[in-house]
Each structure stands twice: as structure tokens, then as C-alpha cells.
Amino acid sequence: MGLLAGKRVFSIMALCMMVGLLLLPIVVALPSLAIGEEAPAGDAAKKDGDKVEKGRDVYYKTEGIVVGAPAPKTVDGPRDYPRYNFESRVLLWFANQQHLYYGSFVLAVPIFCMIIEFMGVVTKDKALAKRYDQLAYDFIKISLTAYSLTAILGGILIFTFLTLYPAFFSYLSGIFRIFRPVMHIYALMFVAESGTLYIYYYGWDKMREGFLKWIHLSMSVILNIIGTLLMFLANSWIGFMMSPAGVDEQGRYLGNIWHVIHTALWNPLNLHRILGNMAFGGGVVAAYAAYKFLASKTDEDRAHYDWMGYIAMALGVAFLIPLPFAGYWLMREVYAYRQQMGITLMGGLLAWLFIIQATMIGILFLSTNYYLWQAMGRMRGAEKYQRYIKYLVFILACGYMVFITPHTMVMTPAELKAMGGQQHPVLGNYGVMSAKNGGINVIITTTVLSFVWYMRGNKVSTVSWAKFGNIFMGIFFACAYFNIIFLAVYGYYIPANVRVGLSVPQVATTLSCLFFMFALNSVMMKGAKQMGPIEWGKISARSQYALIMLATAFTWMMGLMGYIRSSVRLFWHVNEIMRDNSPWAYTHTVGFAANMISFNVLFFWITILFVFWLGSLGAKKVPVESKAGIPGSIPQPVASH
Amino acid sequence: MGWMALAILAGLLVYFQMSISEPAAKKRAVFKTFIGIVATLLLFMAIANYKNNFYGENRLLPVSLVIITVSTFVMALYFTNLSALLKIGGLMFFVAAFLSGYGNWLPQVEGGFPPVEEKKTWDSMTPQQLADEGEKIIFGGVGKNKEQGAIGKGQCPLCHAFHAGMLGERAPNLAGLPGRGKERLEDPKYSKGNPSKREYEAKEAFPGSGTAENAQEYIAESHACPSCYVVAGYGVKGTNDKQSPMPSIHKPPISLSLPELAAVDTWMYLREGIDAPSFEEIVKSYEKFIPEADRPKQADEKPAGATSLLADGSEPIDQIFAKGQCISCHTIPGIPGAVGTIGPKLEEGTTAPQRIKDPAYKGTAKSPTEYIMESIVDPSAYVVKPFPDNTMPKIFGQKLSAGALKKIVDYLSQVKTGAPPPKI
Structure with missing residues (x-):
């Protein structure tokens, strides 16, 4: 035991050292890059006497020596906007979206691998440990083919930028000095990421046992650190385009690279994207498992892929639940940065897209609940909950209908006159913000309830206070529903500016349910009596389609939100700094955007199904012993029990 | 390309006829190929529809996705080896079709092109060009000065009339202003050259600015410091004409720049058939009354995207009232500066329900909020x-x-x- 603990400590120390060494050049390089950029200007200043031109940072309001050229004022023509006989923006949209889908997937999967491999290492059940290990290996195998495709799509994206938007790209990348050092670091980190990934993957068998396994696990941590930093750097470009900093009003670089990276929206974007990638990655892996489940010929395979699908779904949903809160933060920062930008998003030109988003959120939660109810079918003992499912369906449907009812929409004065006021004669009476918040909070609370039922499906608590615990949980949920719905209705009787404040107690209620009920349930179910095993593989085919629905909806929503984020810049390449003077400097209709998102989603899925198929070509049979434990031992997936 | 695929399938059909001898197997192969042909036809129909309607207005694009969904499910029925893949694909196409259809069903809003970015070179404009710009600022377009309700960035017609005989209820009619400027300077109340003796709320535009010496300077001063001299009968009610309801035009929310003000003045001269002072002279007259720190930037240096709206809704409520100039005429509890008396005091939480019940009320509003909306968009x-x-x-x-x-x-x-006014 002591030896094992010593090895763990040693491996953690080794890991810290490795990460430290890896990050050292970057940490050292960042300030020197910033200073290095200023130096030539300083020299030039000495030569030209006192002709040092200073500029004021548009965001940080600090003064700095101008070291870059101003943002180019583009004109519509072949020089700044060379083109094919097609809308360049749509081509770029396609290239960008595909790269992002694959990028998100290959960044998310190693995080899953890390979690699952860690679970395999720490679990005491040998058979289960092997299964976790095999699952992690399967995950990374899927991402490996996708990884090279990500790089290829990245190349295509850069070529698309260079050939169709040369003026804009050169402003960001090279001669204007904005992101030049960042792009080089990005490229180098990509090399490091690839190297680590290949060692991680090909070294799996060699580093299967003992201390080497810990080193292997440590490598997954390094892999994820590099991957996350890569994403942060890429986010700094879109952050700069939305909320530029580090440049003056003309877009001239002022020598501080940290200001350019650390823009107003950088951190909220980082958090939102990490969570989004994880939810998306979970969805894709769940869809892969569903596909394999549906195509399986043997019970063993079905059991394995049922389990895999469940874990991927649970991980994906675990990151989906905090996603709206990260979204709130991002939106709050958008409002803080430019209120007009927030209005364009939520109450202006792009507001209809948020109605679609509301629909999608509803679909995601409904699919999740449906899957969980179906999954209860493979547990003996869960029958007692199944008769209540119809009531949950009713609650979810009511919550969903309230959630998607709009209250006020942006309208032209003519439309306003035609409707006789800002609100619809019938719908206008409903759908105020507190009611919609009530709707979504009811949906999330019901999802929590479904999870709690699933977690205790085949178990009976043996703690002495079980009865009291059950009553308490029932009352807690009832009070939560009452509070959320009461506040939703109360919102109709108070002015709009007061009503806004109701969202805080509503969200707090939902989160209390989430944390307290999960925690209490876990305590109650510790050492619980099992009514019967979870019969992995004995789940309906419909449940697998729910997973596929979940994955497709994730993909669609990601495309939608990416489009919204990008189009909020309206006719600016770089907000308020570099104007888009191409013939496509307008915002498409909702319908066109929806068609384009569908196209991107389907293209991604067709190609990823191809990747899955490629993966299956080289698949070696899963070692038999790793599955031997299935009928006898019940796996205890991380997010469920 | 569609023909090529169909030709391959037709070739397969013939090949199976020739190569398979067992009747049952042959029948099965032929049937499957036939299903393949139907699915391929549907697929290419879907692609053609997608291509034709990519930019179309008829919103039929999701139909393609539905066709593909149907063909994949049909294929899944007969090609059992690929059944799972085809069903999954079919479901995905269905989800995409649903969401695309949903997006196309919603009202279609397209963001227009940004306003054209043009750098105005004010100082090189001819007086007529300058006057045209001035007319745009006042009325929103060239030739719009006689149009009822025409209003531009300067918002002047909200209160002022510009043609002889027109009603000037809230502010003086500006017809003949260039000639009248001299008369105003002679008014003892104006106190030319001795601002300290003025009896108005403001003595000078800023300390040391002094008073106007000529008609142009008078116009400039009345824009920059409306309360330095108030025409009798046009002051804020209850102040005995000591305070003007007019905002300083160079300050928010209107914020006209000095060249813009010069353009406005040039129009005022030229439309009377009088030669206007030069651009430089007019700008200089404004510089006398507006200190450098208070001078707004020229409009073309601001971020583009300005609309012809007085307020776009992103502002806090007090600014909306200010930008709409509501505060000039109405007293609105809780809104700073809203002490106007030209219109009724706005306590609509109490008064709106009463007015709907008034037998003289002939409007269409059924609730207080509808009444308020109606009284804004249709005040009569x-x-x-x-x-x-x-x-x-x-x-x-x-x-x-x-x-x-x-x-x-x-x-x-x-x-x-x-009741205490609501919080802003």
C-alpha cells in the first residue's frame, strides 16, 4: 500500500515537472514577445528623434507605442475579396464549421479518456478496471482518425482564409503583427499535441501495468492541458474579432500581446467552449455506441456498447447542465462589453435564432429523459418507478410549451401596427421571462428527478433513516416545483424590471435540487440492497435512437450558436476596427442559416460515420476476458451510481 | 452525375439477370437493385431541389431532407446489412429537416447592408452641398423640408416649424431666422456685450465666452446655450421664460458636430436666398461658444451602423425619453429633466384606465398598455x-x-x- 502511494506521489511530481517544463518556454516567451515587439519601435524612435507615436488601447484604455499598421480599409474587388462564382462567406462558414466540429470532438475525447482511464486505475474490481481501460482505449481510437481529419480541415480553413479573405487574414496573422507570435506558438503546440497523442495511443499496451500505467495516465493529463491551451489560443482570435483589445482605434497593435489575447470575451468563451465541447464529444461517442449497439450481432457486443453509450451520455449531460450558466456569463459579458451587441443577440436581429435554441434545449432534455426511462427497463426493480413516467412526460411537456412561447419579438412599426401592439393578442399574455425561466427550470428539475430514479432503480436503501430520507426528498422536490411555478406565475403580477430578479431564486431552487438530491441519494444508496442486476444490452432500440437524436441535436445547436456568435459582429471583420466591405456584409435570413446549419451537420455526420466505419475496419476483437465479468459483475458507471 | 449512378445501377440489374442462375436469388437481387434505383432517383431529386432552392425564397429546401429521410428508411427495410446505418442516417436527416423547416417557418429577417462608409470632406463642399447635408440633418433627406413628419438626426422639426404660417407651438418658427438674428441682438434682454446682466438661467455658454456679436454668432449661441436667451413665450412654463426647453445641440443625445451645425446653418441661409457665411466662419462662430472638450467628434469618425431611429431600445429608459424629446413637452415623474408642460403630465398608471372609460374616447385600446402605445403612435x-x-x-x-x-x-x-415613481 505504502509503495503504491509512493508511486502515486512520485508520478504526480513527475507529471507536475513535465507540465512545468512544457509550459516554461511559453511562459518565458510571452513577456519577451511582448517586449520584443516593442523594441523595434523603440529603436526606430531613437533614429527618428522623438517621433514615437502613441496609441490608446480601445478596451484597456492604456497607452502604448504603436508598433503595427492600421487595419486595412478593404474595398470590394479581387484584391481584398477574391472569389469564385459563389458566396465566399458560405465557403468559409462551411470550412470553419467542419474544422470546429472535428476540433471539438478530438479535444473532448481525450478528456473522457482521462476520466475513464483514471476510473479504471483507481477501481478495485479488476474486471471492471479492464473494461474501463478498454473503453478509454476505444474512445481514443475513435478520435485518432478524426484527429488527422481535423488537421486536414484546419489546413483547408487556412487556405480558404488566404484565398478568399487575404486582407483580413494578413491583418490578423502577419504583417500587422497582431497574432503573429500566437500563431507560431499555436503551430508548435499542435506538434506537441500530436506527439503526445501518438505516444499515448501507441504506448497503451506497453504501459498497461504498474507505475508505467500512472505515467501513461499522466500523459493524458498533459495531452489535455496542451489541447485546452490550443483551444484557448484559437479562442483568442474569435475573442479579438468580437471584442478587440490591445490595438488603438485604427487597429494598430500597441505591443502588448496579452491585451490582444485577453479580451473582454475571451474567458467566458473559453469556459463555454470547454463545456460545449464536452457535451458535444459525449454526444458523438454516445451516437457511435448507439450505432455499434444497433449493428451488433451478439449479446456481448450489445452489452458493451449499451454501457459505453450510457457513460458517454451521462458525461455529456453532466457537462450540458452547467452549459446554460456558462452561457449566461458569456451573455452578461457581451452586454457589459457592448449593450448593443447583447440587444442584437437577444432582442434584435438574431432573436428568432434564440427561439430555435429554446426549442433545441427542450429537445435535448426530452431526449435525455426518454433515454433514462428506457434505460430503467434493463433494471429489475425499476418497475415501481415506470408507472409514474407518464406524469413526468406531462410535466415536461407543460414546461416545454411554456418555455418556447415568445412574449415580445422585434418588429417593424408596420408589423407592430398590424398586431395592434407589442404583444400578440393571445400569446402576449403568456411567455414572460419569469414564466419561461419557470418552464426550463421545471424541465431541468424533472431531469434531475429522472436521474435520481434511475440511480436508485434496482436498489433499496438499507440505511435506518431511509423512510425519512424518502419523505424528505419527496417534500424537497414538491417544494422546489411549487417555488419555481409560484414565481413563474407571480411574475405576471409585477412590473418587468422587478420580474427579471425572479430568475435568481428559480435557478437557485433547481441547483439546490441538483446538488442536494444527488448527494442525499448517494448517501442513501450506499450499501443498498440490490433487487437485481443491470442487464446491460437489454435496452430497447428506441433508446439508442434517443442517443442519436441527442447527438444530432447537440451538433445542430453547436452550429446554431456558433453562427449566432459569429454573425453578431454584423458588418465588421473585427468589431468596430475592421469593416467588412465584401458584398456579403449583411446577415442572412433565419431560414438560410437553418439550411446551412443542417447542411453542415449532415456533412459532419456523414464523414464521421465514415470515420467510424474506417475505425471498425482495423478493429481488433475486444479481449474476451475483459468482458467476462459482464453477466456476473454489475459495472458501476461513474455518473450513475 | 445522377445519370452515371443510375447507369451503374441499371448495369447491375442487367448483370444480375445474366450472372445469377437461381431464380429466387435472381429475384431478390433484381428487387434490391430496383429499390436502389428508386432511392437513387429520390436522392438526386433531393439534391437538385437543394441546389435550386439554396438561395430561394420559397423555403422548400427542407423538402430535400425529407425525401432523403424517406429514401434511407426505405433502403433500410431491404438492405438489412446496412440497416442500422441507414436508419441512423434517416433519423439524422429527419432531425435536420425538422429544424431546417422550423427555421424557414419562422419570420424571415435579413440584416441589411451596413450604411455606406463615406468620409465627408466638409471644408471642400460648395455652399449648396453643405446646405443639402444640413437639410438631411434636419429633415432626414434632401427636399424633405416640406414633408409632414420628416425628421433627421438633428430632430429640430420635433419642436420648430420652418415655413411661414406654420404653427410653432413649442418653439419659435425659424422662417426668416438669419434676418431676425440682428434684431435679437438689439433686444435689451439679450444684453449684448454684457452677459452678467442677463436675467436668464445661463449667463454665458461657458465662462468667458461672452455674447454674440453678429447674426451668425447669435444662431451659434442659441444652439450651444439655449438658455442664454429665451424668446418671449417659449420658455419652460413656470420659469417666466428664464429657461429654455431646448437641449444643447452639441451635447448628447443629439450631439451634432461643429461641421454638421455649420451645414444646418448654411441651409437656413440658402433656403432664404441669402448668401451664407463661409464654412470656416460658421465653425469659428461655434468655437466661440463650445469649448474644445465639449465638441463632439464628426459623425463619420463614429462607428457606422447609425439608423434613422431616435432611440433603438438599447438605451436606459431616461435616455429614451430624452432622445425622443418627450421630456421637452411632458412632465414624467422619475425622469430627470422631464418637466415639460406643453403636453399632459404622464401618470398613465392612473390616468390611462380612466381615459379608456371616458365616453369621449374613440380609440381602439382595451388595456392601459394599449392606450399608452396608441397615444404614442397615434396621438390624435x-x-x-x-x-x-x-x-x-x-x-x-x-x-x-x-x-x-x-x-x-x-x-x-x-x-x-x-405614488413614488418606478426605479429607472
Whole structure:
């Protein structure tokens, strides 16, 4: 035991050292890059006497020596906007979206691998440990083919930028000095990421046992650190385009690279994207498992892929639940940065897209609940909950209908006159913000309830206070529903500016349910009596389609939100700094955007199904012993029990 | 390309006829190939539809996705080896078709092109060009000065009339202003050269600015410091004409730059057939009354995207009232500076329900919020006694965004007589 603990400590120390060494050049390089950029200007200043031109940072309001050229004022023509006989923006949209889908997937999967491999290492059940290990290996195998495709799509994206938007790209990348050092670091980190990934993957068998396994696990941590930093750097470009900093009003670089990276929206974007990638990655892996489940010929395979699908779904949903809160933060920062930008998003030109988003959120939660109810079918003992499912369906449907009812929409004065006021004669009476918040909070609370039922499906608590615990949980949920719905209705009787404040107690209620009920349930179910095993593989085919629905909806929503984020810049390449003077400097209709998102989603899925198929070509049979434990031992997936 | 695929399938059909001898197997192979041909036809129909309607207005694009969904499910029935893949694909196409259809069903809003970025070179304009710019600033377009309700960035016609004989209820009629400027300077109340003796709320535009020496300077001063001299009968009610209801035009929310003010003045001269002072002279007259720190930047240096709206709804409610100039005429509890008396005091939380019940009310509103909205977009629907009709402009339905109108209605519906005003 002591030896094992010593090895763990040693491996953690080794890991810290490795990460430290890896990050050292970057940490050292960042300030020197910033200073290095200023130096030539300083020299030039000495030569030209006192002709040092200073500029004021548009965001940080600090003064700095101008070291870059101003943002180019583009004109519509072949020089700044060379083109094919097609809308360049749509081509770029396609290239960008595909790269992002694959990028998100290959960044998310190693995080899953890390979690699952860690679970395999720490679990005491040998058979289960092997299964976790095999699952992690399967995950990374899927991402490996996708990884090279990500790089290829990245190349295509850069070529698309260079050939169709040369003026804009050169402003960001090279001669204007904005992101030049960042792009080089990005490229180098990509090399490091690839190297680590290949060692991680090909070294799996060699580093299967003992201390080497810990080193292997440590490598997954390094892999994820590099991957996350890569994403942060890429986010700094879109952050700069939305909320530029580090440049003056003309877009001239002022020598501080940290200001350019650390823009107003950088951190909220980082958090939102990490969570989004994880939810998306979970969805894709769940869809892969569903596909394999549906195509399986043997019970063993079905059991394995049922389990895999469940874990991927649970991980994906675990990151989906905090996603709206990260979204709130991002939106709050958008409002803080430019209120007009927030209005364009939520109450202006792009507001209809948020109605679609509301629909999608509803679909995601409904699919999740449906899957969980179906999954209860493979547990003996869960029958007692199944008769209540119809009531949950009713609650979810009511919550969903309230959630998607709009209250006020942006309208032209003519439309306003035609409707006789800002609100619809019938719908206008409903759908105020507190009611919609009530709707979504009811949906999330019901999802929590479904999870709690699933977690205790085949178990009976043996703690002495079980009865009291059950009553308490029932009352807690009832009070939560009452509070959320009461506040939703109360919102109709108070002015709009007061009503806004109701969202805080509503969200707090939902989160209390989430944390307290999960925690209490876990305590109650510790050492619980099992009514019967979870019969992995004995789940309906419909449940697998729910997973596929979940994955497709994730993909669609990601495309939608990416489009919204990008189009909020309206006719600016770089907000308020570099104007888009191409013939496509307008915002498409909702319908066109929806068609384009569908196209991107389907293209991604067709190609990823191809990747899955490629993966299956080289698949070696899963070692038999790793599955031997299935009928006898019940796996205890991380997010469920 | 479609023909090529179909040709391959037709070739397969023939090949199976020739190569398979067992009748049952042959029948099965032929049937499957036939299903393949049907699915391929559907697929290419879908692709053709997708291509034709990519930019189309008829919103039929999701139909393609539905066709593909149907063909994949049909294929899944007969090609059992690929059944799972085809069903999954079919479901994905269905989800995409549903969401695409949903997106196309919603009202279609397209963001227009940005306003053209043009750098105005004011100092090289001819007087006529400058006057045209001035007319745009006042009325929103060249030749619009006689149009009822025309209003530009300067918002002047909200209060001023510009043609002889027109009603100037809230502010003096500006017809003949260049000639009248000299007369004003001779008015003892103006106190030319001795601002300290003025009896108005403001003695000078800023300490040391002095008074106007000529007609142009008088115009400049009245724009920069409206309360330095108030024409009799046009002061804020209750102040005995000591204070003007007019905002300083170079300050927010209107914020005209000095060249823009020069353009406005040039129009005032030229439309009377009088030669205007030069651009430089007019700008200099404004520089006398507006200190450098207070001078707004020229419009073309600001971020583009400005609209013809007075308020777009993104502003706080007090700014919306200020930008819409509501505060010049109405007293609105809780809104700083809203002490106007030309229109009724706005306590709509109390008064709106009463007015709907008034037998004289002929409007269509059924609730207080509808009444408030109606009285903004159609002020003549019900005129509060004893105020005269046609004093309030009828342009606010066009000049305020839906969001701004909503904020106004929300706020006013909460203002009640005797109760503390709502928080801003």
C-alpha cells in the first residue's frame, strides 16, 4: 500500500515537472514577445528623434507605442475579396464549421479518456478496471482518425482564409503583427499535441501495468492541458474579432500581446467552449455506441456498447447542465462589453435564432429523459418507478410549451401596427421571462428527478433513516416545483424590471435540487440492497435512437450558436476596427442559416460515420476476458451510481 | 452525375439477370437493385431541389431532407446489412429537416447592408452641398423640408416649424431666422456685450465666452446655450421664460458636430436666398461658444451602423425619453429633466384606465398598455383636455424602435398619481 502511494506521489511530481517544463518556454516567451515587439519601435524612435507615436488601447484604455499598421480599409474587388462564382462567406462558414466540429470532438475525447482511464486505475474490481481501460482505449481510437481529419480541415480553413479573405487574414496573422507570435506558438503546440497523442495511443499496451500505467495516465493529463491551451489560443482570435483589445482605434497593435489575447470575451468563451465541447464529444461517442449497439450481432457486443453509450451520455449531460450558466456569463459579458451587441443577440436581429435554441434545449432534455426511462427497463426493480413516467412526460411537456412561447419579438412599426401592439393578442399574455425561466427550470428539475430514479432503480436503501430520507426528498422536490411555478406565475403580477430578479431564486431552487438530491441519494444508496442486476444490452432500440437524436441535436445547436456568435459582429471583420466591405456584409435570413446549419451537420455526420466505419475496419476483437465479468459483475458507471 | 449512378445501377440489374442462375436469388437481387434505383432517383431529386432552392425564397429546401429521410428508411427495410446505418442516417436527416423547416417557418429577417462608409470632406463642399447635408440633418433627406413628419438626426422639426404660417407651438418658427438674428441682438434682454446682466438661467455658454456679436454668432449661441436667451413665450412654463426647453445641440443625445451645425446653418441661409457665411466662419462662430472638450467628434469618425431611429431600445429608459424629446413637452415623474408642460403630465398608471372609460374616447385600446402605445403612435386618437390636437408629432411609431416603445409603455404604465415613481 505504502509503495503504491509512493508511486502515486512520485508520478504526480513527475507529471507536475513535465507540465512545468512544457509550459516554461511559453511562459518565458510571452513577456519577451511582448517586449520584443516593442523594441523595434523603440529603436526606430531613437533614429527618428522623438517621433514615437502613441496609441490608446480601445478596451484597456492604456497607452502604448504603436508598433503595427492600421487595419486595412478593404474595398470590394479581387484584391481584398477574391472569389469564385459563389458566396465566399458560405465557403468559409462551411470550412470553419467542419474544422470546429472535428476540433471539438478530438479535444473532448481525450478528456473522457482521462476520466475513464483514471476510473479504471483507481477501481478495485479488476474486471471492471479492464473494461474501463478498454473503453478509454476505444474512445481514443475513435478520435485518432478524426484527429488527422481535423488537421486536414484546419489546413483547408487556412487556405480558404488566404484565398478568399487575404486582407483580413494578413491583418490578423502577419504583417500587422497582431497574432503573429500566437500563431507560431499555436503551430508548435499542435506538434506537441500530436506527439503526445501518438505516444499515448501507441504506448497503451506497453504501459498497461504498474507505475508505467500512472505515467501513461499522466500523459493524458498533459495531452489535455496542451489541447485546452490550443483551444484557448484559437479562442483568442474569435475573442479579438468580437471584442478587440490591445490595438488603438485604427487597429494598430500597441505591443502588448496579452491585451490582444485577453479580451473582454475571451474567458467566458473559453469556459463555454470547454463545456460545449464536452457535451458535444459525449454526444458523438454516445451516437457511435448507439450505432455499434444497433449493428451488433451478439449479446456481448450489445452489452458493451449499451454501457459505453450510457457513460458517454451521462458525461455529456453532466457537462450540458452547467452549459446554460456558462452561457449566461458569456451573455452578461457581451452586454457589459457592448449593450448593443447583447440587444442584437437577444432582442434584435438574431432573436428568432434564440427561439430555435429554446426549442433545441427542450429537445435535448426530452431526449435525455426518454433515454433514462428506457434505460430503467434493463433494471429489475425499476418497475415501481415506470408507472409514474407518464406524469413526468406531462410535466415536461407543460414546461416545454411554456418555455418556447415568445412574449415580445422585434418588429417593424408596420408589423407592430398590424398586431395592434407589442404583444400578440393571445400569446402576449403568456411567455414572460419569469414564466419561461419557470418552464426550463421545471424541465431541468424533472431531469434531475429522472436521474435520481434511475440511480436508485434496482436498489433499496438499507440505511435506518431511509423512510425519512424518502419523505424528505419527496417534500424537497414538491417544494422546489411549487417555488419555481409560484414565481413563474407571480411574475405576471409585477412590473418587468422587478420580474427579471425572479430568475435568481428559480435557478437557485433547481441547483439546490441538483446538488442536494444527488448527494442525499448517494448517501442513501450506499450499501443498498440490490433487487437485481443491470442487464446491460437489454435496452430497447428506441433508446439508442434517443442517443442519436441527442447527438444530432447537440451538433445542430453547436452550429446554431456558433453562427449566432459569429454573425453578431454584423458588418465588421473585427468589431468596430475592421469593416467588412465584401458584398456579403449583411446577415442572412433565419431560414438560410437553418439550411446551412443542417447542411453542415449532415456533412459532419456523414464523414464521421465514415470515420467510424474506417475505425471498425482495423478493429481488433475486444479481449474476451475483459468482458467476462459482464453477466456476473454489475459495472458501476461513474455518473450513475 | 445522377445519370452515371443510375447507369451503374441499371448495369447491375442487367448483370444480375445474366450472372445469377437461381431464380429466387435472381429475384431478390433484381428487387434490391430496383429499390436502389428508386432511392437513387429520390436522392438526386433531393439534391437538385437543394441546389435550386439554396438561395430561394420559397423555403422548400427542407423538402430535400425529407425525401432523403424517406429514401434511407426505405433502403433500410431491404438492405438489412446496412440497416442500422441507414436508419441512423434517416433519423439524422429527419432531425435536420425538422429544424431546417422550423427555421424557414419562422419570420424571415435579413440584416441589411451596413450604411455606406463615406468620409465627408466638409471644408471642400460648395455652399449648396453643405446646405443639402444640413437639410438631411434636419429633415432626414434632401427636399424633405416640406414633408409632414420628416425628421433627421438633428430632430429640430420635433419642436420648430420652418415655413411661414406654420404653427410653432413649442418653439419659435425659424422662417426668416438669419434676418431676425440682428434684431435679437438689439433686444435689451439679450444684453449684448454684457452677459452678467442677463436675467436668464445661463449667463454665458461657458465662462468667458461672452455674447454674440453678429447674426451668425447669435444662431451659434442659441444652439450651444439655449438658455442664454429665451424668446418671449417659449420658455419652460413656470420659469417666466428664464429657461429654455431646448437641449444643447452639441451635447448628447443629439450631439451634432461643429461641421454638421455649420451645414444646418448654411441651409437656413440658402433656403432664404441669402448668401451664407463661409464654412470656416460658421465653425469659428461655434468655437466661440463650445469649448474644445465639449465638441463632439464628426459623425463619420463614429462607428457606422447609425439608423434613422431616435432611440433603438438599447438605451436606459431616461435616455429614451430624452432622445425622443418627450421630456421637452411632458412632465414624467422619475425622469430627470422631464418637466415639460406643453403636453399632459404622464401618470398613465392612473390616468390611462380612466381615459379608456371616458365616453369621449374613440380609440381602439382595451388595456392601459394599449392606450399608452396608441397615444404614442397615434396621438390624435384621444386628446387630453385642455391640450390642443396636432401638437404632438405623429412620427414616433416610425422613429422609435419596437424595443424603445415597449420600454416607454412599461415605464409609463407603472407611473401612478401620488405614488413614488418606478426605479429607472
